[in-house]
Amino acid sequence: MNRKINRRKVTMALLLICVGLLAAVAVSGVLLAGQAAQTDFSLKNQTPSLTHLFGTDWMGRDMLSRTLTGLSMSIRIGLATAAVSAGISLLLGSAAALSRRADGVVTYCIDLVMGVPHILLLILVSLACGKGLTGVVAGVTLTHWTSLARVLRGEILQLRSAPYLQVAVKLGQSKWAILRRHLLPHLLPQFLTGLVLQFPHAILHESSLTFLGFGLSPEQPAIGNILSEGMSYLTTGKWWLALFPGLALVVTVALFAALGEGVRRLLDPATAHE
């Protein structure tokens, strides 16, 4: 194999492609929002063709632009919720690791949230917050911080007792230097990977909430809505209404998962030089 193209470069390239594709979907969805709402009853229920790659629905709307708009919505919600819940994880995780009293409270909360079936809790929170955009965002945010918080708490606890950290203290390193040189390099990869891997979760749960009718309102173009509407037309042979949006959702989630895996691989010293 060519020595100049190592795995690190391949991973970097893949990462850039993932980010580019996802950004393209997010932006195109915003630009196509007008077109996605356009109805033309002379073109209704068309099978996929060159002019309408994903076909058209029962109101003559172009499925491609509808899918892109829905995905874009999902990605933006995913970004927001993943960022907020990762922030919550960092805050609670480090609080738990640094104070014994806080640890009891946070661990109890983690067990409580993890103890309730995921989708049930999502539905409950979303309903309590009045469904719609706020409901979805609150629901996904409040249910997704637990695992990352647990990971960060464990990592900080372990680091605090690590001999090399105690040695650094004895060698007269300042608190700030220890935070920057020892803690951050260990925590950042965990945090970033956890953050990126939360996107696909958030997107899937946003879609399922909407699909079940507890999420975004039906007039909003969301993948969950498109799929639940497409369901009722599946039996009449209009397969493209559900197939393409579903596939697009799967591809998006897979892209995010690949992104997370790539980030992890680049930041982990055990694999960073392969």
Next chain:
Amino acid sequence: MRLEGKSLTFRYRKDRKPVLEGITISIESGERLGLAGPSGRGKTTLCRLLAGYETPTSGEVLLDGTPLSARKGPCPVQLLWQNPETAVDPRMRMDRVLAEGGPVAPELLEALGIEPDWLKRWPGELSGGELQRFCLARALGPATKILLCDEMSAMLDYITQAQLWEVLLAEAERRDLGLLVVSHSGKLLERVCTRVITL
């Protein structure tokens, strides 16, 4: 400088019997004190107490008459750990690991047999013996006055052991360091130390 442990008692858990009970020990600058004793007798615990990594259940650790724990900045008492793999941060390159102890003379690195290209490596890419040389260089920072060596050469081959000890003894002589040498090997203690006690 004089490091003293006065009637040190230590237990890891309240409901257990103490690992160390009423131990009194003192090390002066220029002195090389050997510490022998069977496994599980608390040699490492004593080192950790004297270096300030643990606080004794009762008794006190004094450096020139003042409590060791009251000192700020680089500690004049440094402990050389038994296993170097855990004593270096796996996410730091070796040159930065060394830099934590302060500037190190290039002659010392050469005497310890540290090759220049090791400095750019990660800890995982060096062996235990190679890491221990770095730990020794790091522990010999400018502030160090008393060095506690907890089985520092147990995992090394005899040639490397001899090399490290030679460097350490010369450095201790030159800087008038106080050494506490913990080892299972009576021969080593006999050869290296000015005084040996058994725990």
